[in-house]
Amino acid sequence: MKSSDSRAVARQARREGVLAPLFQILHIWRQRAPLLTAGAILSLLALLIGLLLMREAGLRVAAMTMGMIVITTGALRILGSARVILRYAERLVTHDAMFRALADVRVWFFRNLARGAAAGLGFRRAGDLLSRLVSDVEALDGLYLRIIVPLAGALLVLPFLFIAINMVSTVLAVVVAGLFACGAFVMPLIAAMLGRRDGGMVNHAAAQLRIGVLDMVGGLREIATFGAEGRMLAHVHDRDAALYRAQMKQARMLALAGAASYLCGQAAVVVVLAAAMGLGLPRIAPLPAAAVLFLTVAAFESVGGLTRAGALAGTITRAAARVVAVADLPEHAPAEGTQPAPAGTDICFNDVSFRWAEGRAPVMDHLNLSIPAGQRIAVLGPSGAGKSTLAALLLKVVAPQGGQITLGGTDIATIRDDALRGRIAWLSQATHLFADTIRANLLLGRPDADEAELWTALEQAQVADVVRDLPEGLDSWLGEGGASLSGGQGRRLALARVLLSRAPILILDEPATGLDARTEQEFLQTLNDVTEGRTVILIAHRLTGVEKLDSVWRISGGKTVELRSE
The missing domain is CATH 3.40.50.300 (P-loop containing nucleotide triphosphate hydrolases)
Structure with a gap:
């Protein structure tokens, strides 16, 4: 990708609000709110049941190792069955809700495209339009499935984890909860801030590649006639290489984000083991230590994808911005009228003035025309x-910048x-x-x-x-x-x-x-x-x-x- 393209994308990203496009996407999804909410609730219940299951499993394993008898078999069966059912229901509902929500976005996109591009206004490159309608819309599923639902889960897990460990050791609860907050909130936020520009580069490079490919396919006859196959193919290869570089840069960011999240989880495991051995922390008994260890591992695994999602947040926010941009009306777009069409069909242009852009000569300068x-x-x-x-x-x-156009004596505006x-x-x-x-x-x-x-x-x-x-x-x-x-x-x-x-x-x-x-x-x-x-x-x-x-x-x-x- 050329450096000028990169700077242009970066400038555009700075000009745009980060959250405004996301809020507009959520507004489009408002009619799916009950289904989306139900999916999120099922996900939270499945997560909570999973944490309880791991805690009980830790108690049982530790008790069996120590030769103690702990009656947890019934609880394990109930929790295990409930988790399977809830996990299945959660996947069914969340994905169904997401498919419906994305369909709503596509319908909204097409309606606004038809409104703003009726005469060739708005998008002028088919590849860019295709990229927005397909890739950018599909990327929005990450907003719900990778960010909103896991983030809601992290907000539930944090107090649950603190309360459960606090029953054993307050100091350990504070340390583990702090590491969890770092892995679930701080690291994803840092990854999102660092990855926002890279996400915009990936979107931009993918759109440019589609534009190049569609131009080449649509103009095959002319390309062959003028012997330009090599030049056009080289042009597409350059855009493909730009996309590859942007994706590799994003992949490195994802790897670093995943490593940071993993290290937070491993640090929490080390802290729990240190507390079990009384090294630098108040010593805790073996049985609760095992329960805390299993619970900690399950808690960090539940938010392991959040940091990676944070690194992808740039792609998601830029995709949202590109999708909602279709609603930006052209500079000269007329306001929507409210009146029915009159019975008469006499047409009259009264002193109409119009120019396509400031600084350009007017196309119409106080034009008058009557058509009975x-x-x-x-x-x-x-x-x-x-x-x-x-x-x-x-x-x-x-719409004209000056004058009036009437149909049957009624202003068409x-x-x-x-x-x-x-x-x-x-x-x-x-x-x-x-x-x-x-x-x-x-x-x-x-x-x-x-x-x-x-x-x-x-x-x-x-x-x-x-x-x-x-x-x-x-x-x-x-x-x-x-x-x-x-x-x-x-x-x-x-x-x-x-x-x-x-x-x-x-x-x-x-x-x-x-x-x-x-x-x-x-x-x-x-x-x-x-x-x-x-x-x-x-x-x-x-x-x-x-x-x-x-x-x-x-x-x-x-x-x-x-x-x-x-």
Whole structure:
């Protein structure tokens, strides 16, 4: 990993609060609180039973060695059976609770991603998104299973251990409890502080590796065409080496943390043995000494993983921060409205101003544009002129810094997002077809559509014959991105999905991009036929001459200029 990357990760870690992302994850888990709490209680009961079992076992072993008779067989059987049952129930409940909680995080993640990245905003690298959705979410199980539950156990064991040993020797109780507190709380805290930066490096390196691999796989044709296989492979190898170095550094930290915790436990055993022999501590009788020894060993084993978990806390907190970052709305994200969409569909841009970043030239500078209901217009302009920004503003993906956009006389800022988008359908130059059946791709536009309506939409888009010729018709499987269809067929299928929505307003953003001239003209003629009666906003670089339009506008210098009006 480059040193600049390392410094960037470290600076970001310092800027972010350590606990705030964790509290947000716990807030997402709130509906699982009863199940999570039940799992923790079962874990504590199993731990307590285990300590009692070890204490009784120590008494019995010592008594048998000394030829004494101690009646503990019944207690051992009861405690042993109870521990097995509780341990099984605890594993069942805690893991079930964790799986459900992680599912909640994934659903929350996807909803916030859809909210903040509707037009390509937010995450821009598929590898980074995949890393957050998979690796970072999975790392969060350590928050509950490795930190919260064991820490709750340590808080229970400490007073229990002190009280049990204090019944034999107060001095020994203080020493052993102090060593336990060091092993269960101090060492994990130190490990967490030292390992936080390393955990961020591992997360960062893993995300960078996924980005590199997905870029290489997605661009195999271009890589092969330009003979760049060696360079791309070397790039991936460099990222893999960076991840390896970060993981090795974290592994060394884990080893040191485990050794420190182990030494605390061994020191406690030595202290108990010293007390049994009267070396430097008040002497205790052999029988209670054996019970104390067994209890001490069991207590330290119960928290042996806490120091290691502390070393992994950096990875967990950084994973939580990366997951909850999806909820950070883009700079220009609009506020959620509360009103239903109006009946009217007249669109009006009133003195609208917008720029993507401070210091950059405005994309729209006091722009005014009126589109009466049912009118068909074209918006022309070169790349970067603001044509797609106009669509993003109308769809409430971003909000203007000045001015107002109205639909049917109502400010769209006050309209609910789902209600507004139910009135507007969007066909873009990069409309995605999912690796699923044709039926499933069409139903994305309107889930309640019946089969007759699906075929009607396909007929309108002039792709029904293609679907009928497929072996399984509507249930035929499309490859990733609709790879099993030609470019024109895929675009017509996307058009059929848009037509199913019954939205009275259609935004066609460069809908014929990537098609040859003949296919482009045929596609646009189809649009002329199937969009009658709807408001149509055609966004394009140029016109082909086959479009049926009421007016043509050009965006220039952040303003609109009418070129033609029928």
